[in-house]
Amino acid sequence: MPHSPTSQFAAHEPRRRPVPDRGRTLLGPALRLVHTGQAPTRSALTSGLDVTRATAGAVTAELEALGLITVDSRPAGGGRGRPSHRLAVDPAGPVVVAAQLHADGVSVSLAGLGGRLVEPVHLPLPAATDPVRLLRAVTETGARLAADSDRRCLGIALALPNPVTEPDGTALAALHFAWPSGTPVADLFAAEVARADFGPGAPAELPSAVANDANLAALAEHRHGAGRDARHLLLVTSGHRGVGGALVIDGRLHTGSAGLALEVGHLTVDPQGRRCPCGNRGCLNSETDPDALLAAAGRTADPARPVLAQARELARSAAVNPAARAAVEHVVDRLGLGLAGLVNILNPDRIVLSGLHLDLLAGAPERLAAVVADRCLWGRSGRMPIVPAQVRHAGLVGAAELAWEPYLDDPQAAAPA
Template sequence: GVDLALPGLVAEGVVRQAPNLGWNAVPAAELFAQALRDDGAQLPVGSDNEANSAALAQLWAGAPGGARTFVYLSGDIGVGGAVVLDGELLRGAHGFAGEIGHLVVDPNGPDCRCGSRGCLERYAGQDALLQAAGMDPGDGIAVLARRVADGSGAPGARRARDAVEQAGTMLGIALSGAVNLLDPETVVLGGFYRELADRLAPAAEREL
């Protein structure tokens, strides 16, 4: 079979809302299944939030220290999140648990595509990070990571490091609430956060 990993609120094969894609009530699983049938393939198709899928993959592959209870964060265009408790994915009453990227870290912060203000992803998502670093959105995280690792002291490198440290601080603010609420064994950073972990994680840990 096939399982789609989708960025947004996903339930029963439908993407209820995906702000960064501009999707609302899109039956993604059925559309993909139909495309497969048109090509002659007969495969069952499922779907889930991309961070949920990544957290389950991390659980099955072995989380750090063999943890069975952890919070997973994924850096991408936005910020994905998932929670694993005692080896089971926490889904919540409607399947939308773990949306850490839309925890408010500054009530007076910038508008978010989800309709709120000051959400974590407005500080720690890819677009927000590149903007804070004074970079073009097309530069990508790989270019940002190189600037962060640049020890020359050039203004662009300093600004990139400051942007990543600020994002780490905001991650720490959001995670402090999650840690107090859920008492996880560990926090796992995925997506592009792995590339920035050397500077991102210490800032988050200081805030925690």
């Protein structure tokens, strides 16, 4: 069995304080506040929950006893009023496995609370990419990381580069892997997870989940990055291939009636443009992804290197390379058209760009803002904030959020069996 997580500030098991019934219902909201950095002290938690100091103390004692947070016995001073105890996620606490499939590889990591990843493992795609064998490779890698860790594993979640229906978890249009439309990916993944050994202390039936990678990246940015205080956050991203998007409204992902909302990659921005894998021409998907940028510069991707890395290098050379500059401006103009259309429909209060789009924003920030403002009704009355993503490995961090969700709802479920 792994060692019991303990506070880094105390050598002994924390004294459990009785938690009244109301306090138990506050465990989830309290853990979310600490997890997202909104309650760095017990005073901030008291305010965030709108409870008495005694109730906040009982709640934090329970979360500490569960091995989820630490309560520093040395109060945080420096301000007016009574100093308050510092709160943090427990660095020795349990973890989940976060995984992400890319068009040309696999990433897997362990993740604690607070959006904290252990350094991810990046692997090439296996030779066989049929659903069962690919999901098995992901599961086996995650199980190996968990079994080698001295922290209990509580769950696993996978970010996929294709639409995923809710609540059944089927994959639609998995174009990168040629999976049949309607592949029951959630069920197949759960079956592989059930066969794997995630180390001592892991639940007998380890919870598993799958979701679209752009949705999960938006969740990560909203909780831990550039979208923290946004009410209506639009994220648009281009990873290894294609374009994804997601919308967070009042802290919740907007996924539509079946989990398929915000497939922004198939918004047409040039009817005579490049052919998209979906069969149409000029989709945002095919006009603003890494392949599109390389093509605009007259280059062909080197198959021996990740296409995203090649496109990012090209975008970053725009300041000194006229051909790269022209290519960036060409792609930025099409990205701006797509963003303007989305803003006209969704009226977000912030746009976060990630992946290659982050580099396009850095390469031509004024041009992108001007295109959006010119084509957007709301942009003409005031520039729409377009900001770079802040979360590194946002797809993985978002997958971790998905895996942690049952425990953020019910922290007592994290108690050792």
